[in-house]
Amino acid sequence: MGEHTVASFDEELQSIDRLLCDMGELAASMVDDATRALLSTDAALAQRIISDDAIMDAKQRELDDKAITLIARRQPMAQDLRAVVSAIRMAGDLERIGDLAKNIAKRVGAVGLTSTPSSLSYSIETMAELVYHQVKKVVDLYVAREAEALVPLRVEDEKIDIKYTAIFRELLTYMMEDPRNITACTHLLFCAKNLERIGDHVTNIAENAYYVMTGKQLPMARPKIDETAVAGVGA
Numbered sequence: 709m710g711e712h713t714v715a716s717f718d719e720e721l722q723s724i725d726r727l728l729c730d731m732g733e734l735a736a737s738m739v740d741d742a743t744r745a746l747l748s749t750d751a752a753l754a755q756r757i758i759s760d761d762a763i764m765d766a767k768q769r770e771l772d773d774k775a776i777t778l779i780a781r782r783q784p785m786a787q788d789l790r791a792v793v794s795a796i797r798m799a800g801d802l803e804r805i806g807d808l809a810k811n812i813a814k815r816v817g818a819v820g821l822t823s824t825p826s827s828l829s830y831s832i833e834t835m836a837e838l839v840y841h842q843v844k845k846v847v848d849l850y851v852a853r854e855a856e857a858l859v860p861l862r863v864e865d866e867k868i869d870i871k872y873t874a875i876f877r878e879l880l881t882y883m884m885e886d887p888r889n890i891t892a893c894t895h896l897l898f899c900a901k902n903l904e905r906i907g908d909h910v911t912n913i914a915e916n917a918y919y920v921m922t923g924k925q926l927p928m929a930r931p932k933i934d935e936t937a938v939a940g941v942g943a
Contacts, residue, residue, distance in 0.1 A: 720778050721788065724795050727771040731802040732847030734764055738809035739843055739906060743836035745816050746899060747829055757813035764806035771799045790923065794916040798850075801909040801916075805843060808902040808909075815895045828878055832900060835871035839903045842868070842910040846917065855921035861914040862926065868907035875900045 738757050745753040775792050778784065784792055842861060849857050879893045879900075915926050 717782055717784075720774065720782070721791065724771060724774050724778070724792065727767055727774065728795050728798060728802070729847060729851055731764060731767050731771070731799055731806075732843070732850070734760065734767070735802045735805040735809070736840060736843040736847065738764070738806055739836070739903075740840050742809040742812040743833065743840070743903075745813055746819060747833055749816060749819070751817060754813040754816040758810050761806050761810040764803055768799045768803040772796060787920075787923065791920050794920045797916045798913045801912045805906050805909050808906050811902050812899045815899055818895045819892050819899070828875070828882065828896070831871070831875050831878060832896065832903075835868065835875060835900065835903055838864075838868050838871060839906050839910075842907055846910050846913050850913070850917040850920075853921055855918050858914040858918045859926065862911050865907045865911050868904055872900055872904040 738760055741753055741760075742757050744750065745757060775796050778792055779789070782788075842864065846858065846861055849861075876897065879897050882889045883893045918924070918926055
């Protein structure tokens, strides 16, 4: 963000930026912890993630209040207005990531009622690692103002989609082999879908961050591979 003659204006912009970074760090932590809780059936950790979601919601409300107040009082123009409006959008995506991590945590108890095949646990863990690094990377790149480095994040989301499709098929196989697996596998399927959706929100953040830094929109068309949609599974 550029320099201003009014120092307090810069401070307000930086305050919004810091809040956004705090939300990004919390979102990454919640995704990582939710996966660990799911794979280790850690009910205490799952409960902490559910509690963290309230912190995420409070940070979003605080950012929205600061942004709206700044627009009303300062009437920012050009890059500054882009930054404030995009911060509101990015905060919305980060808050949604927190919701999705919380949803995974809420299924920990149900999944833990039956043993999860080691191959499936590995598949989910691998997918979750991809998602976690995407969340962490998009925030780091925004902080560093590395616009061009944000572009590949949209392409990398394709890897998450491919992982989700593979897990979907694996879960179907386990359910067909033994009906007793249906309940746990259904919960795992929702968890995997939540991870896939987190990847989509990261892509939204990358697009908004790129717009803040360059004033240009990335092409609307972006890679999206979810073969389960063909099978009738809704997004």
